Amino acid sequence: xxxxxxxxxxxxxxxxxxxxxxxxxxxxxxxxxxxxxxxxxxxxxxxxxxxxxxxxxxxxxxxxxxxxxxxxxxxxxxxxxxxxxxxxxxxxxxxxxxxxxxxxxxxxxxxxxxxxxxxxxxxxxxxxxxxxxxxxxxxxxxxxxxxx
Amino acid sequence: xxxxxxxxxxxxxxxxxxxxxxxxxxxxxxxxxxxxxxxxxxxxxxxxxxxxxxxxxxxxxxxxxxxxxxxxxxxxxxxxxxxxxxxxxxx
Numbered sequence: 001x002x003x004x005x006x007x008x009x010x011x012x013x014x015x016x017x018x019x020x021x022x023x024x025x026x027x028x029x030x031x032x033x034x035x036x037x038x039x040x041x042x043x044x045x046x047x048x049x050x051x052x053x054x055x056x057x058x059x060x061x062x063x064x065x066x067x068x069x070x071x072x073x074x075x076x077x078x079x080x081x082x083x084x085x086x087x088x089x090x091x092x093x094x095x096x097x098x099x100x101x102x103x104x105x106x107x108x109x110x111x112x113x114x115x116x117x118x119x120x121x122x123x124x125x126x127x128x129x130x131x132x133x134x135x136x137x138x139x140x141x142x143x144x145x146x147x148x
Numbered sequence: 149x150x151x152x153x154x155x156x157x158x159x160x161x162x163x164x165x166x167x168x169x170x171x172x173x174x175x176x177x178x179x180x181x182x183x184x185x186x187x188x189x190x191x192x193x194x195x196x197x198x199x200x201x202x203x204x205x206x207x208x209x210x211x212x213x214x215x216x217x218x219x220x221x222x223x224x225x226x227x228x229x230x231x232x233x234x235x236x237x238x239x
Contacts, residue, residue, distance in 0.1 A: 032236065048236070059237040062206045062213045066231055069156065073167065079157070082236055096239030100204060103158055103236065 008142075009081070009107050009123035009134045015045055016138045020119045022047055023085035023111040032058040034065075035081035035109075036072045043077055050084075057096065058084045081123070083109035090114055091122040093131055101126035107134060151179055151224050154231040162190040171230075176207060177220045179230060194232065195220070204235040 011019075015035070022031050034046040046068040049061040072079060082103055086094075091112035093101070101108060104127045112120045121143065123134040136143045153169050155162075163169050169187065173179030177199075184191030196202045200220055207214045208231040214222045224230070 034236070052237075057237070057239050059235060062208070062215070062233070062235070063211070065206065065233060065236055066208055066211060066213075069233055070154075070231070073154070084238060094239040096237075100235070100237045100239075102204070102234035105157065108238075 008137045010137045013139045019111050028055050028087045030058040030085050032084040036077040037080035038077050079106045081107045081109050085111045087113050091120045149226045152229045162187045176222050206233045
């Protein structure tokens, strides 16, 4: 997998499919997790329990979040991606997503199951309330290209 | 009394990039005041206007979430490790 660039987010197909499988696993509730990387390359996918277990909100279980962040820190991995699912709406950041986007260096991924037959993964930077979409590239092929 | 504090990447702008800092205090509140006296902006990132921890800031003592202890009044002992993480949350 190539390293990340500023306007793309590269995923291998296994991870891409794992994000969708995770999103489906607790439908209709939102799921969430983290992607750790080194040198821009993905090294670990963390499924983090949604402590809110809600259809409209997620809050990563604080203990599981700490364990994951500590492991990343101890290994000098970067937090590449933060993902969660939207089970009934499009893969675009909600106002709550923007308000609570504290990790300005991470890419926020949203998995939408709005169309159950065609789940969508989209990627964004959210910095100071500004949303910038990145193209998701799976095994070298762009999936979603057009910025909103 | 020395408390080791693990600082997340997003808050390292307040600690000159240091990932671990040490501080003093008999409880979390005192520790944050102590850290705030040396690390500009850190206190405001952690404590709300009402004097409690921000709702979306997780603070842990020896890996225990202080929400399940005594919050900002959680007592500290020499050698404790305090971790801070902004919540990862949204809608």
